[in-house]
Amino acid sequence: MRRAHTVEQVRSAEADLMARLPEGTLMQRAAGGLAVALGNFMGGVYGRRVVLLVGSGDNGGDALYAGEKLARRGAQVTAVLLSDKAHPAGVEALRLAGGRIGDADELAHADVAVDGIVGIGGRPGLKPEALAAVRRAEQHGVPIVAVDVPSGVDVDTGETPAEHVRAALTVTFGTHKVCHLIDPAASACGPVHLVDIGLDLPDPAATALQGPDIRALYPVPRGESDKYSRGVLGLLAGSAQYPGAAVIATSGALAGPVGMVRYVGPDAVAAEVRAEHPEIVAGEGRVQAWAIGSGLGDELDLPRIRALLDAEEPVVLDADGLKALDESGDHDGILATPHAGELGRLLGVERSAIEAERLKYARVAAERFDVTFLLKGSTTVVAAPDGQVRVNTNGTPWLATAGSGDVLAGLCGALLAAGLNPLDAGSVGAYLHAAAARLASAYGPVTAMRIAGALPEATRRILDRRD
Numbered sequence: 001m002r003r004a005h006t007v008e009q010v011r012s013a014e015a016d017l018m019a020r021l022p023e024g025t026l027m028q029r030a031a032g033g034l035a036v037a038l039g040n041f042m043g044g045v046y047g048r049r050v051v052l053l054v055g056s057g058d059n060g061g062d063a064l065y066a067g068e069k070l071a072r073r074g075a076q077v078t079a080v081l082l083s084d085k086a087h088p089a090g091v092e093a094l095r096l097a098g099g100r101i102g103d104a105d106e107l108a109h110a111d112v113a114v115d116g117i118v119g120i121g122g123r124p125g126l127k128p129e130a131l132a133a134v135r136r137a138e139q140h141g142v143p144i145v146a147v148d149v150p151s152g153v154d155v156d157t158g159e160t161p162a163e164h165v166r167a168a169l170t171v172t173f174g175t176h177k178v179c180h181l182i183d184p185a186a187s188a189c190g191p192v193h194l195v196d197i198g199l200d201l202p203d204p205a206a207t208a209l210q211g212p213d214i215r216a217l218y219p220v221p222r223g224e225s226d227k228y229s230r231g232v233l234g235l236l237a238g239s240a241q242y243p244g245a246a247v248i249a250t251s252g253a254l255a256g257p258v259g260m261v262r263y264v265g266p267d268a269v270a271a272e273v274r275a276e277h278p279e280i281v282a283g284e285g286r287v288q289a290w291a292i293g294s295g296l297g298d299e300l301d302l303p304r305i306r307a308l309l310d311a312e313e314p315v316v317l318d319a320d321g322l323k324a325l326d327e328s329g330d331h332d333g334i335l336a337t338p339h340a341g342e343l344g345r346l347l348g349v350e351r352s353a354i355e356a357e358r359l360k361y362a363r364v365a366a367e368r369f370d371v372t373f374l375l376k377g378s379t380t381v382v383a384a385p386d387g388q389v390r391v392n393t394n395g396t397p398w399l400a401t402a403g404s405g406d407v408l409a410g411l412c413g414a415l416l417a418a419g420l421n422p423l424d425a426g427s428v429g430a431y432l433h434a435a436a437a438r439l440a441s442a443y444g445p446v447t448a449m450r451i452a453g454a455l456p457e458a459t460r461r462i463l464d465r466r467d
């Protein structure tokens, strides 16, 4: 599991550790890891041209000491000091190792620019001189490696309200920060390389599941399982207007861990679902969970949905079904799966505001409605009412195709029916959905049905430890 901590948590863990270590130890650990990562990034050190963009704090100190280590191994290192307070001991160390102090013109010939402008002490945005240097690097096509975080992003929220660095690689220390996991900032990080500096950390502010976590959580049938004990999902979806949504959501559900799917909807739609999936059973019966909402259109029956929400079976609530949510209901066991537009309508907020502050609004919704919210989009955020947050970081923009949300709703419903709680069902579902999209798209266009079709193989690869 990838864990992300807040700046306050990192500062406190850092203070505890620094009290037990000689001064400067942590910065040397950070700079050592950064220098190695830079060498790997450049494919060598000797003769490489490195430009350090150095701000006023310890983030610049990390860059300077990493530059010192690279200069000792034969790199041509130039520091651009963006503040007259730039870490004095670091500047001296770089000079002694043969590095130089220069200006942003050096970027014209650089192999890499190192963003040591600000780290976890930074406010969002870049000052004019820093912004000009960053633009210069971009104009010359020089890749930027960010130290700890891309300068200018909001570290604790992942928001990017102002200008910021767009990194080709981010080298971070001790733990991930929230901005590494949540868009729009996460997209500005590039791959994130974590350097262990020995911090002892509390429970994280957000987590991201990885392959081993999926293996641990996925409900694999046992020897004594039968189709009922594996879980039966009721699917209330589709309409004359949107029959395809029912077919697609059923495809997602059948590609999950359930033993059976019961489809509930108009006869004509049931016939289409059965034609594609002869395995389904049409009509009501006992179920362990519901997936409600995909493509309901004219069939939207809010009193019926509210009755199902009040019953004890857990529910995935998607698309139009979300209209049945209210703040006063007793909503134990519900996973709501809106995209930004739908969440905006529920909260009375513009879609663009939700996209800019994904973490905040997922949390607000979970608290206000007392249900688990899975906010779809470039990074999927799953927020539980108890404050836990999981983020899915393996998505691909190819997922943005009509009907892919219906696949996810069906899959998450199947995971709920098989016994996972809403937080686990949402986060495991989002991970597998994205893994299937990657497999099916292979970096090219993909349709929702092909994503559903790739789900069993994507799941198999993860369970077999091949991914």
Ligand SMILES: NC(=O)C1=CN([C@@H]2O[C@H](COP(=O)(O)OP(=O)(O)OC[C@H]3O[C@@H](n4cnc5c(N)ncnc54)[C@H](OP(=O)(O)O)[C@@H]3O)[C@@H](O)[C@H]2O)[C@@H](O)CC1
Pocket: 010, 011, 014, 026, 027, 028, 030, 055, 056, 057, 058, 059, 060, 061, 062, 117, 118, 119, 120, 121, 122, 123, 124, 125, 126, 127, 130, 147, 148, 149, 152, 173, 174, 197, 199
């Ligand atoms: N924690 C750890 O475990 C370890 C931490 N380490 C490293 O230390 C880093 C944190 O260092 P830090 O605390 O000195 O803060 P840092 O981010 O360099 O900013 C400093 C100053 O920048 C300024 N400033 C603010 N916003 C700005 C802006 N937008 N544009 C321009 N300037 C801006 C502001 O000064 P002001 O402008 O207010 O005078 C602020 O005080 C951390 O990210 C990691 O790299 C490792 O070495 C070891 C282990």
Ligand SMILES: Nc1ncnc2c1ncn2[C@@H]1O[C@H](COP(=O)(O)OP(=O)(O)O)[C@@H](O)[C@H]1O
Pocket: 339, 375, 376, 377, 378, 379, 380, 395, 396, 397, 398, 399, 400, 401, 402, 403, 404, 405, 406, 407, 408, 433
């Ligand atoms: N830029 C993106 N990067 C990664 N995943 C995305 C992106 N845009 C959308 N998605 C994912 O694609 C799916 C789209 O779902 P949704 O918006 O409900 O579409 P539909 O209603 O057409 O099924 C969601 O799982 C969402 O997280």
Ligand SMILES: [K+]
Pocket: 059, 115, 116, 117, 118, 119, 146, 147, 148, 149, 150, 151
């Ligand atoms: K930085």
